[in-house]
Amino acid sequence: MLQVNFIRANKQTVLDGLRKRNWQEEELAVIDRIISLDDARKTNQLELDNTLSEMNRISKSIGGLMRAGKRAEADQMKASVGDLKEREKKLKAKADEIKEELDTALYTVPNVPHPSVPSGNTDEDNEVFQAWPNPLPELSGDAQPHWELAKKYNLFSLELGVKLAGGGFPVYMGKGAKLQRALINFFLDEAAAAGYQEILPPHLVNEDTARATGQLPDKEGQMYYVTKDDLYLIPTAEVPVTNIYRNVILEEKDFPIQMTGYTPCFRREAGSYGAHVRGLNRVHQFDKVEIVRIEHPEQSYEALHGMLKHVESILDKLELPYRILRLCGGDLGFTSALTFDFEVYSAAQKRWLEVSSVSNFETYQSNRLKLRFKDGKKKVLAHTLNGSALALARIVAALLENNQTPDGIVIPKALREYTRFDIID
RNA sequence: GGUGACGUGGGUGAGAGGCUGAAACCACCGGUUUGCUAAACCGGCAUACGUUGUUAAGGCGUAUCGCGGGUUCGAAUCCCGCCGUCACCGCCA
Numbered sequence: 001m002l003q004v005n006f007i008r009a010n011k012q013t014v015l016d017g018l019r020k021r022n023w024q025e026e027e028l029a030v031i032d033r034i035i036s037l038d039d040a041r042k043t044n045q046l047e048l049d050n051t052l053s054e055m056n057r058i059s060k061s062i063g064g065l066m067r068a069g070k071r072a073e074a075d076q077m078k079a080s081v082g083d084l085k086e087r088e089k090k091l092k093a094k095a096d097e098i099k100e101e102l103d104t105a106l107y108t109v110p111n112v113p114h115p116s117v118p119s120g121n122t123d124e125d126n127e128v129f130q131a132w133p134n135p136l137p138e139l140s141g142d143a144q145p146h147w148e149l150a151k152k153y154n155l156f157s158l159e160l161g162v163k164l165a166g167g168g169f170p171v172y173m174g175k176g177a178k179l180q181r182a183l184i185n186f187f188l189d190e191a192a193a194a195g196y197q198e199i200l201p202p203h204l205v206n207e208d209t210a211r212a213t214g215q216l217p218d219k220e221g222q223m224y225y226v227t228k229d230d231l232y233l234i235p236t237a238e239v240p241v242t243n244i245y246r247n248v249i250l251e252e253k254d255f256p257i258q259m260t261g262y263t264p265c266f267r268r269e270a271g272s273y274g275a276h277v278r279g280l281n282r283v284h285q286f287d288k289v290e291i292v293r294i295e296h297p298e299q300s301y302e303a304l305h306g307m308l309k310h311v312e313s314i315l316d317k318l319e320l321p322y323r324i325l326r327l328c329g330g331d332l333g334f335t336s337a338l339t340f341d342f343e344v345y346s347a348a349q350k351r352w353l354e355v356s357s358v359s360n361f362e363t364y365q366s367n368r369l370k371l372r373f374k375d376g377k378k379k380v381l382a383h384t385l386n387g388s389a390l391a392l393a394r395i396v397a398a399l400l401e402n403n404q405t406p407d408g409i410v411i412p413k414a415l416r417e418y419t420r421f422d423i424i425d
Numbered sequence: 426g427g428u429g430a431c432g433u434g435g436g437u438g439a440g441a442g443g444c445u446g447a448a449a450c451c452a453c454c455g456g457u458u459u460g461c462u463a464a465a466c467c468g469g470c471a472u473a474c475g476u477u478g479u480u481a482a483g484g485c486g487u488a489u490c491g492c493g494g495g496u497u498c499g500a501a502u503c504c505c506g507c508c509g510u511c512a513c514c515g516c517c518a
Binding site: 063084085 | 472
């Protein structure tokens with residue numbers, strides 16, 4: 001969430017940012033409300049502190065009297081604390097109430113978009129930041145979408161997933177399963193080569209963890225929740241990996257921090273039906289290799305572009321046609337200041353599929369994470385970033401479709417040392 | 426899952442209702458001494474919020490001894506719940 005002090009000092013910037021996210025004028029009132037709640041918080045806190053201070057003073061003198069054996073005087077002083085206690089109780093209750101209102105209000109405010117974020121409402125207003133320079137692949141008329149190919153070559157089954165779990169849980173088989181494993185290893189090795197330390201985190205996280213990276217309370221409905229143990233299934237490795245640095249104070253020399261992690265990702269994503277969610281296009285469980293960086297604020301945008309280059313290099317090696325979009329204000333994630341999406345062209349479906357989202361959250365996450373670094377004597381919030389490198393399911397969809405030939409599906413050269421087969425037939 | 430022990434600053438560890446935001450030691454930082462290094466000695470060394478101050482240095486207040494409640498004029502210390510660690514038992518890939 002945003003810091004109240006930041007909102008105070010940069011009110012106009014915040015308001016303009018929210019307008020870019022298409023906030024209506026009446027919704028912007030929350031900003032003034034936050035400031036006045038914070039004022040109330042301070043006033044209340046001061047009164048509470050003064051009350052406590054008075055009580056502490058009296059208690060101390062009672063201690064002195066007791067030691068001096070002046071029992072009667074001490075008893076008299078004890079009696080005088082009653083009113084203060086009442087006041088303390090009220091003020092404390094008020095403080096809790098204000099804090100809750102303030103937090104609730106703060107949670108409704110998304111990150112301030114970076115100046116380069118284009119205005120716009122929907123994904124149609126996203127800016128093509130980098131187009132695919134070559135002609136798009138064209139397949140012959142009898143080319144099949146990946147869900148047909150999966151049947152033909154027995155690569156995965158969603159029907160079987162229904163039997164085992166439910167809709168949207170694919171079961172990969174044979175070369176389909178091996179292809180998943182190969183891609184995961186390929187992505188992890190590429191990330192390691194680019195300087196990212198590999199992390200294998202828990203796949204379930206507690207509430208504090210989900211809150212710190214912003215999944216709670218904003219996206220509560222999107223996560224699977226294990227009530228019995230009060231744990232959430234992770235929607236992305238971003239959550240546990242970034243939280244490694246929750247409540248940490250770094251030294252400047254610790255930067256940059258680069259981590260990568262493979263995890264399955266679980267998303268409830270309340271359903272929508274039709275061709276655009278068929279097959280692997282949208283599922284409840286998919287595999288993803290994530291890259292996470294923690295950066296000095298002055299370096300974070302450079303780091304963001306480095307992450308773009310990394311994702312590009314992987315897609316180049318996979319020989320997939322892709323383009324990069326800069327998300328508009330309306331499509332930008334709640335916690336992000338700037339996001340670039342990678343889309344891969346899936347030739348049989350004749351559409352672009354989102355396979356990666358690379359974002360700079362600036363201090364929005366680190367504020368909740370309490371992730372800071374020492375800047376001289378001061379402690380300053382660090383910037384957090386992350387990106388998919390890459391999300392598997394849709395990559396598989398594109399690979400299968402684009403590489404189909406009459407003889408079978410050809411595996412890209414870079415992947416063959418991982419699959420140990422050249423073709424799916 | 427059961428039983429028992431434990432959880433104190435960056436680390437080790439004392440404290441067992443008031444004189445304790447917390448001894449001592451180690452680590453760290455600054456200084457004195459010294460051909461250099463080391464040693465010795467002196468000093469400093471938590472975080473958050475608020476307040477004051479020039480958006481400074483500093484001062485002041487409050488909170489924090491795993492987390493949350495309670496008892497009490499007063500809690501690191503007593504009581505309750507939770508979490509975690511360790512040991513043993515049970516179960517188990």
